[in-house]
Amino acid sequence: MADAPASNGFPVIDMLHFPAQLPELIKACEENGCFRIVNFDSILPVSLLYQMKAVVTELFELPLEIKQRNVDVIVGSGYKKPGEINAIHEGFGLYDIASSRSVDEFCNQLDATPQQRETIERYAKAVHDLITDIGHKIGEGFGLESVPFEAWPCQFRINKYPFTHDAIGSAGLKMHTDNGFLTIVQDDEILSGLEVMEKSGKFVAVDPCPGALLVTLGDIAVVWSNGRFYNVKHRVVCKEAGIRMSIATFLLGPRETMVEAPPELVDSEHPRLYVPFKFEDFRKARFFKHSHAGEALDLFRVES
Ligand SMILES: O=C(O)CCC(=O)C(=O)O
Numbered sequence: 001m002a003d004a005p006a007s008n009g010f011p012v013i014d015m016l017h018f019p020a021q022l023p024e025l026i027k028a029c030e031e032n033g034c035f036r037i038v039n040f041d042s043i044l045p046v047s048l049l050y051q052m053k054a055v056v057t058e059l060f061e062l063p064l065e066i067k068q069r070n071v072d073v074i075v076g077s078g079y080k081k082p083g084e085i086n087a088i089h090e091g092f093g094l095y096d097i098a099s100s101r102s103v104d105e106f107c108n109q110l111d112a113t114p115q116q117r118e119t120i121e122r123y124a125k126a127v128h129d130l131i132t133d134i135g136h137k138i139g140e141g142f143g144l145e146s147v148p149f150e151a152w153p154c155q156f157r158i159n160k161y162p163f164t165h166d167a168i169g170s171a172g173l174k175m176h177t178d179n180g181f182l183t184i185v186q187d188d189e190i191l192s193g194l195e196v197m198e199k200s201g202k203f204v205a206v207d208p209c210p211g212a213l214l215v216t217l218g219d220i221a222v223v224w225s226n227g228r229f230y231n232v233k234h235r236v237v238c239k240e241a242g243i244r245m246s247i248a249t250f251l252l253g254p255r256e257t258m259v260e261a262p263p264e265l266v267d268s269e270h271p272r273l274y275v276p277f278k279f280e281d282f283r284k285a286r287f288f289k290h291s292h293a294g295e296a297l298d299l300f301r302v303e304s
């Protein structure tokens with residue numbers, strides 16, 4: 001990609017300019033909880049974004065009985081028909097794109113053609129490489145070298161919002177934070193709808209930005225950074241008629257070990273804010289307490 005696309009006011013992180021971009025990367029995690037990335041082509045070619053979008057479009061056109069084979073592996077990870085979460089939202093999912101078996105099973109469930117399978121597998125590998133690369137860059141921003149992000153489960157979700165004129169103003173996806181550490185969103189390149197909440201509490205639109213990806217920080221990023229990072233609240237609102245699609249990849253949290261800030265991020269000026277916990281316990285707490293916007297973090301705060 002030669003020129004960075006317009007950023008629509010968000011921080012833009014140029015993946016070719018590291019380590020020079022480390023301070024901007026950390027600042028975006030702390031101040032905005034989200035940023036655009038550009039020039040990631042060597043890991044995830046822009047042409048693959050469009051190929052994947054075409055496959056996703058085809059998957060949504062499958063008969064309902066095939067789509068319903070994509071059952072939950074963890075709560076909420078599988079197919080959601082329109083009306084199940086929201087009237088104008090339909091979604092598929094896959095618990096762990098880091099596992100080739102899990103990707104294979106997803107393709108089998110949906111009777112993917114060899115060509116669709118090839119694209120899904122290439123996208124899964126590339127987006128996983130990209131999200132762990134961003135994780136490592138964040139670690140590097142704090143002088144950390146060996147955070148094992150590759151071993152963390154990585155959820156994947158594709159979303160379709162069939163927006164009609166009548167639905168303008170209503171929610172496609174209610175306000176939430178993502179529960180994991182990092183999310184890469186391949187948002188729709190034409191239709192708007194995604195909004196992120198600034199720290200001031202104001203929602204701002206994330207306008208389409210073809211060829212760029214959006215990265216957002218979730219609840220685990222707050223714990224891992226010992227309170228430095230901002231888990232940005234976001235929502236999808238119908239603003240114009242048309243079919244909006246997005247492809248989201250979520251780097252969740254450690255599979256076996258505890259979620260906790262590395263010792264380098266804890267000192268007398270930054271005492272540990274959260275008691276170490278298992279990611280699975282946090283995910284369940286969020287679900288059972290109907291806490292979708294980061295409130296469940298309070299359950300794990302160190303008592304002062
Ligand atoms: O559709 C979008 O742009 C965002 C989707 C999202 O926030 C999610 O899947 O968690």
Ligand SMILES: [Fe+2]
Pocket residue numbers: 176177178234
């Ligand atoms: Fe989200």
